[in-house]
Amino acid sequence: DAGVTQSPTHLIKTRGQHVTLRCSPISGHKSVSWYQQVLGQGPQFIFQYYEKEERGRGNFPDRFSARQFPNYSSELNVNALLLGDSALYLCASSLDTGSGANVLTFGAGSRLTVL
Amino acid sequence: AQSVTQLGSHVSVSEGALVLLRCNYSSSVPPYLFWYVQYPNQGLQLLLKYTTGATLVKGINGFEAEFKKSETSFHLTKPSAHMSDAAEYFCAVSVAGTASKLTFGTGTRLQVTL
Numbered sequence: 526d527a528g529v530t531q532s533p534t535h536l537i538k539t540r541g542q543h544v545t546l547r548c549s550p551i552s553g554h555k556s557v558s559w560y561q562q563v564l565g566q567g568p569q570f571i572f573q574y575y576e577k578e579e580r581g582r583g584n585f586p587d588r589f590s591a592r593q594f595p596n597y598s599s600e601l602n603v604n605a606l607l608l609g610d611s612a613l614y615l616c617a618s619s620l621d622t623g624s625g626a627n628v629l630t631f632g633a634g635s636r637l638t639v640l
Numbered sequence: 641a642q643s644v645t646q647l648g649s650h651v652s653v654s655e656g657a658l659v660l661l662r663c664n665y666s667s668s669v670p671p672y673l674f675w676y677v678q679y680p681n682q683g684l685q686l687l688l689k690y691t692t693g694a695t696l697v698k699g700i701n702g703f704e705a706e707f708k709k710s711e712t713s714f715h716l717t718k719p720s721a722h723m724s725d726a727a728e729y730f731c732a733v734s735v736a737g738t739a740s741k742l743t744f745g746t747g748t749r750l751q752v753t754l
Contacts, residue, residue, distance in 0.1 A: 529683070558740045567644075567730050567744030568684070581741050615683055619740055627740050631676075631683035 527551070529632035531616050537638045538606050546601040546635045550618030556580075557599040558629060559591055560615040568615055574599055575621075603637075611639045642667045642733045646745035654753055659703075659718040661748045663731030666712065673714040674732040674742065675705055684730065690714065701725070726752045 530549045538544050550557050556575045560568035573581040574593035593599045597618075603610055613636050617629035647662040665671055672691050676684040688699025695707040705716045714731060728749050732742040 556740055560742075565746075567732075567746050568742075570741045570743070573740045581738070583741070617684075617740070627734075628686060628689065629684075629740060629742065631685070633681070633683045 529616055529618050529630055531632040531635050533635055535636045539640050540606055542606050543604050546614050548599045548616030550597050551630055554618035554620055555597055556619045557593055558617045559601045562613040562615055606639045608639050642743045644731050644733050644743055644745035646731050646748050648748055650749045652751040653721045655723055656720050659721045661716040661729050663714045664712050665733045669735050671733045671735055675716050676730045678728045721752045723752050726750055
């Protein structure tokens with residue numbers, strides 16, 4: 526079975542540009558979460574979507590946005606990129622929402638470098 | 641709000657030695673606790689989780705962790721380290737109703753030497 530797939534795996538952007546990252550969840554998983562992992566730190570929660578609706582948002586500026594499509598895949602968009610946005614962006618999927626006991630399955634991530 | 645503190649950003653053990661990675665949490669409500677492992681250039685893989693019930697939790701690859709409420713700890717152990725255990729380990733906490741929001745610690749890099 527395919528796991529959580531993310532694209533692109535690596536990308537380089539310059540300050541002020543926009544980026545779109547994509548995620549396909551495990552088949553049957555309706556919940557998708559996004560995390561930012563800056564080098565040397567633990568992942569930080571950005572968004573969670575369930576059944577195409579936002580169910581949670583972390584402490585990130587409005588430059589960060591996301592959406593979930595009818596097939597449960599998801600996009601993370603970041604506008605007006607800053608150097609500090611350089612990070613590994615992880616997508617995770619799970620079966621349901623509402624339970625803190627959800628087991629999240631993570632993808633390999635998209636590594637964004639902002640120059 | 642919940643938080644996690646991982647003591648020791650780097651831990652080095654000899655192959656065959658005991659592995660002990662420390663995690664302390666803070667939560668005003670009963671927590672759910674997780675350990676994830678991250679190999680270079682990969683995503684996170686779940687090692688084990690504690691939700692309710694038995695406080696000693698066994699995971700994959702011979703790892704286990706014990707939930708100690710009185711000490712607010714969830715330390716990860718493995719009796720005998722293997723070279724393939726070298727990786728970054730993250731402790732994480734969530735609570736009921738937080739919609740898949742995990743709060744991670746800063747991670748502990750485990751080095752295994754011959």
